[in-house]
Amino acid sequence: AQSVTQLGSHVSVSEGALVLLRCNYSSSVPPYLFWYVQYPNQGLQLLLKYTSAATLVKGINGFEAEFKKSETSFHLTKPSAHMSDAAEYFCAVTSYNNNDMRFGAGTRLTVKP
Amino acid sequence: DVKVTQSSRYLVKRTGEKVFLECVQDMDHENMFWYRQDPGLGLRLIYFSYDVKMKEKGDIPEGYSVSREKKERFSLILESASTNQTSMYLCASSRAGRVETQYFGPGTRLLVL
Numbered sequence: 001a002q003s004v005t006q007l008g009s010h011v012s013v014s015e016g017a018l019v020l021l022r023c024n025y026s027s028s029v030p031p032y033l034f035w036y037v038q039y040p041n042q043g044l045q046l047l048l049k050y051t052s053a054a055t056l057v058k059g060i061n062g063f064e065a066e067f068k069k070s071e072t073s074f075h076l077t078k079p080s081a082h083m084s085d086a087a088e089y090f091c092a093v094t095s096y097n098n099n100d101m102r103f104g105a106g107t108r109l110t111v112k113p
Numbered sequence: 114d115v116k117v118t119q120s121s122r123y124l125v126k127r128t129g130e131k132v133f134l135e136c137v138q139d140m141d142h143e144n145m146f147w148y149r150q151d152p153g154l155g156l157r158l159i160y161f162s163y164d165v166k167m168k169e170k171g172d173i174p175e176g177y178s179v180s181r182e183k184k185e186r187f188s189l190i191l192e193s194a195s196t197n198q199t200s201m202y203l204c205a206s207s208r209a210g211r212v213e214t215q216y217f218g219p220g221t222r223l224l225v226l
Contacts, residue, residue, distance in 0.1 A: 009153065032211060032212045034214075036217075041122075041219070041220075042219055042220075043117070043203055043205075043217030043218050043219045043220055044156075044203070044205075044215075044217040045216075045217065046214045046215075049212060049214065051212045090155060090156065094211065094212070096211065099144060099146070099158075099161045099163065099169070101158075101215065103148075103155040103156040103157075104155050105153055105154060105155040106153075106155050
């Protein structure tokens with residue numbers, strides 16, 4: 001069965017600094033990978049997804065992620081953090097159907113002024 | 114615009130009560146999901162449905178049941194609420210397919226006393 005591990009339950013950055021949220025996956029078949037964001041008191045919304053096309057995936061709000069098979073990673077980055085990026089971020093993996101999607105434990109991002 | 118709505122944002126119930134959580138989507142999606150979100154555990158799938166009257170168990174179905182009588186509506190039922198079912202419950206829907214995005218509702222925060 002597939003799974004993801006998010007390294008760091010809390011990440012704090014200063015406004016304007018690089019954002020790096022780490023996700024490593026485990027899958028016995030080629031995976032499809034997702035990053036979702038959850039703002040306070042809201043449901044999750046898709047940031048970006050990897051579907052085996054380009055390994056560098058661009059998403060909304062200036063975020064991007066790179067699929068690295070050799071490292072089994074799919075880290076999320078943003079060059080310059082904004083206060084509005086403060087939220088919880090979830091990495092997810094699916095292999096066969098999206099009904100077997102597995103989510104990581106989440107990383108809470110804090111942005112300091 | 115995509116819309117998934119959940120019947121309540123907050124619920125307080127007593128141990129032993131039967132609890133109904135309802136979810137409605139307006140996108141004509143085939144798949145619907147119920148997740149439970151707990152701090153440090155991410156999202157865990159309770160049940161999903163791939164068609165009207167069709168359902169499959171997820172990772173943590175014990176103590177829960179579901180009903181899907183119409184395509185747009187998916188109900189989660191706690192037959193006899195217990196304190197360990199205090200949690201955030203998220204509904205999602207998607208088209209059928211391996212990399213289809215799941216669209217989430219705002220969540221229902223349930224407190225069982």
